[in-house]
Amino acid sequence: MHALIQGVIFGVLTAGVYALMASGQTLIFGIMKVINLAQGAMVILGAYLAYQLFTSFGIDPFLAIPITTVLMFGLGVAIQLVFLRPLRAQDKSELSLLITFAVALLIEGVLSVTWRTTDRSINTSYANASWTILGYQITTVRLWAFLLSLAVLGLLFLLLNRTRFGRAVRAVVQNPESARLLGVEAQRVSAVGFGIGAATAAAAGSVYGLVYPFNPGSHYDLISRLLSIVVLGGMGSVGGAVIAAVIVSTSSAIVASTVSPAWSEMTFFVILILVLLVRPQGLFGTVGRGAI
Amino acid sequence: MSSVDASVERASGALRGAAAIAGPLRGAVFFGALIVTPMFGLQHWVLNMLVFVLMFAVMSSAWNLVGGFAGYPSLGHAAFFGIGAYTIGLIFRNHALTNGYEPFLWLPVIGLVGALIGWPIAAISMRTRADVFAIVTITFLFVVQTLAFNLRGITGGSQGFAMPIAPFPAATFELPFYYVLLALLAFTAGLTFAIIRSKLGLSLASVRADEDKARGIGVPTTGVKVLAFSISVGLTAMVGGVWAYYESFVYPQFAVDPLITIAIVLMTFLGGRATLWGPIVGAFILEGGQQYLAYELGGSQFYLIAYALVFLLIMLFLPRGILPTIAERRRQRVRRSTGGATPPPSLLPASPMRPAALDGDGRTSGINMRSAQAKS
Numbered sequence: 043m044h045a046l047i048q049g050v051i052f053g054v055l056t057a058g059v060y061a062l063m064a065s066g067q068t069l070i071f072g073i074m075k076v077i078n079l080a081q082g083a084m085v086i087l088g089a090y091l092a093y094q095l096f097t098s099f100g101i102d103p104f105l106a107i108p109i110t111t112v113l114m115f116g117l118g119v120a121i122q123l124v125f126l127r128p129l130r131a132q133d134k135s136e137l138s139l140l141i142t143f144a145v146a147l148l149i150e151g152v153l154s155v156t157w158r159t160t161d162r163s164i165n166t167s168y169a170n171a172s173w174t175i176l177g178y179q180i181t182t183v184r185l186w187a188f189l190l191s192l193a194v195l196g197l198l199f200l201l202l203n204r205t206r207f208g209r210a211v212r213a214v215v216q217n218p219e220s221a222r223l224l225g226v227e228a229q230r231v232s233a234v235g236f237g238i239g240a241a242t243a244a245a246a247g248s249v250y251g252l253v254y255p256f257n258p259g260s261h262y263d264l265i266s267r268l269l270s271i272v273v274l275g276g277m278g279s280v281g282g283a284v285i286a287a288v289i290v291s292t293s294s295a296i297v298a299s300t301v302s303p304a305w306s307e308m309t310f311f312v313i314l315i316l317v318l319l320v321r322p323q324g325l326f327g328t329v330g331r332g333a334i
Numbered sequence: 335m336s337s338v339d340a341s342v343e344r345a346s347g348a349l350r351g352a353a354a355i356a357g358p359l360r361g362a363v364f365f366g367a368l369i370v371t372p373m374f375g376l377q378h379w380v381l382n383m384l385v386f387v388l389m390f391a392v393m394s395s396a397w398n399l400v401g402g403f404a405g406y407p408s409l410g411h412a413a414f415f416g417i418g419a420y421t422i423g424l425i426f427r428n429h430a431l432t433n434g435y436e437p438f439l440w441l442p443v444i445g446l447v448g449a450l451i452g453w454p455i456a457a458i459s460m461r462t463r464a465d466v467f468a469i470v471t472i473t474f475l476f477v478v479q480t481l482a483f484n485l486r487g488i489t490g491g492s493q494g495f496a497m498p499i500a501p502f503p504a505a506t507f508e509l510p511f512y513y514v515l516l517a518l519l520a521f522t523a524g525l526t527f528a529i530i531r532s533k534l535g536l537s538l539a540s541v542r543a544d545e546d547k548a549r550g551i552g553v554p555t556t557g558v559k560v561l562a563f564s565i566s567v568g569l570t571a572m573v574g575g576v577w578a579y580y581e582s583f584v585y586p587q588f589a590v591d592p593l594i595t596i597a598i599v600l601m602t603f604l605g606g607r608a609t610l611w612g613p614i615v616g617a618f619i620l621e622g623g624q625q626y627l628a629y630e631l632g633g634s635q636f637y638l639i640a641y642a643l644v645f646l647l648i649m650l651f652l653p654r655g656i657l658p659t660i661a662e663r664r665r666q667r668v669r670r671s672t673g674g675a676t677p678p679p680s681l682l683p684a685s686p687m688r689p690a691a692l693d694g695d696g697r698t699s700g701i702n703m704r705s706a707q708a709k710s
Contacts, residue, residue: 155636
């Protein structure tokens with residue numbers, strides 16, 4: 043029982059980070075119908091940037107987030123403009139998958155040339171601190187990571203629901219043709235949307251780097267989890283992604299604490315298969331074009 | 335916009351081309367040349383290169399059955415390569431070889447194992463459309479990778495395990511593998527050729543063009559998709575088996591490697607999807623080039639970067655592949671020389687001015703609009 047509750051606490055705290063990563067990915071899908079297989083690699087890139095800023099300049103990974111998000115926003119816009127925009131509509135869904143996979147490999151290659159393939163971790167002074175409440179352990183880093191993820195998700199929510207840009211995004215998600223007819227510049231929205239997706243990956247990367255050790259190949263683990271979350275939540279639904287992140291991450295943490303950490307990976311796939319059997323469009327997905 | 339009409343036209347074009355003598359003749363020349371190639375006393379590294387080229391030629395041809403003809407881009411094929419490798423490894427792990435050719439006789443069993451595992455995977459993942467399908471298959475790949483590392487009792491974990499070394503004379507060590515893979519390639523190409531000409535090929539083309547309409551007119555879409563996937567992954571598993579025996583060692587880093595998936599897909603795209611020769615052309619160019627570079631330069635960290643860049647350039651500049659691009663150029667030249675009619679609209683580049691719901695043949699129908707929405 044103790045292990046179970048500890049697992050739940052652990053899972054919910056971890057869910058914040060996954061929700062952050064997955065929200066960027068599902069946003070990109072919602073706007074462009076592009077499944078970004080490079081999202082995991084961008085998270086790891088964000089983690090390496092935070093690592094470098096910390097080791098070279100002593101910048102705390104939480105404080106590095108404004109720097110890395112701006113850098114990665116630019117990278118995201120560039121990926122959209124250079125690689126995804128030229129695709130023709132009829133092969134877009136297939137080719138964009140392969141292109142983002144290639145981008146992931148490119149990032150992995152650059153990371154392994156620059157930082158070698160050994161595991162890195164960001165060792166802040168508070169990395170190993172924790173509180174014990176009623177016999178349950180809560181790691182400081184994870185709590186802060188959770189709170190930060192909530193804050194960034196809140197900002198994303200405000201951006202999508204309270205700003206002119208957010209209205210344009212929602213218009214493009216619902217019906218790109220009508221949005222274009224009404225004067226929304228879909229290409230610009232797409233570029234900025236991909237940038238925002240990359241920026242959330244950067245923020246998540248800082249947090250991820252604080253909590254877990256990482257190497258250039260870590261993105262394979264991440265992307266499989268992210269994809270399960272995004273499919274479970276319903277492709278393109280940011281709210282769905284957050285809830286799915288909580289479900290998936292909690293059940294995986296429970297499996298890790300009660301069965302074995304080696305099998306927690308499998309939880310993601312089992313959940314994914316169950317979802318596809320029962321509700322192929324995910325929890326909050328729609329059959330046609332979605333809404334955020 | 336790919337409409338049923340355009341793809342039926344393409345399929346019937348393929349039929350006409352296949353009926354002509356050119357197709358079989360081309361095949362006979364190609365395989366004849368490959369049969370005599372090793373007789374020129376090639377060096378070991380060249381034969382080794384050809385063995386790998388043939389492995390990838392079989393795998394990309396097999397991938398093409400489901401990724402090309404049916405339009406379902408599986409990103410999980412490397413998992414079946416690994417399944418084949420581990421299966422043959424487990425059979426021969428504690429088993430003295432009586433005859434060097436024995437593992438080859440087991441290949442049909444390996445193919446069957448791969449196809450049987452692929453069947454339920456396909457039945458579940460084919461419930462989704464192209465993009466989510468890719469997600470499900472890639473997730474399956476990662477799961478098999480995790481299993482390969484974690485099921486230490488069976489797979490030996492990250493250390494892997496050894497298999498008996500093939501008892502062939504060192505001077506001609508590669509030859510048995512070369513000819514077995516060549517036979518497998520001939521089988522795969524022959525199968526593809528037969529499928530293109532059969533009702534199955536036509537059904538797959540209709541699934542690729544517009545699955546809802548295809549089901550509407552009575553094509554058993556689920557059945558043909560699952561069948562194509564099972565055949566495809568069965569062939570992939572057989573290559574995995576040959577690979578494990580060739581290396582006489584099974585280790586998870588290479589047996590279940592996402593790079594294998596991406597190489598297969600890239601080769602098929604480079605040569606041309608949904609064509610008989612495209613995947614083979616792509617495999618000879620890419621794997622040949624890669625093995626040659628590896629031999630000349632040695633392995634280096636820059637390999638991944640170079641690979642990704644080649645991939646991106648191909649996607650940007652040759653999205654339809656070499657063979658379809660050549661075929662289109664030739665058609666245009668013929669049309670220009672005969673001063674003939676304007677090309678059908680399906681060949682015109684899509685311009686932003688054309689509404690998305692307008693189909694290739696200029697019709698706008700409610701069905702088209704609905705199916706366009708459902709697919710997106």
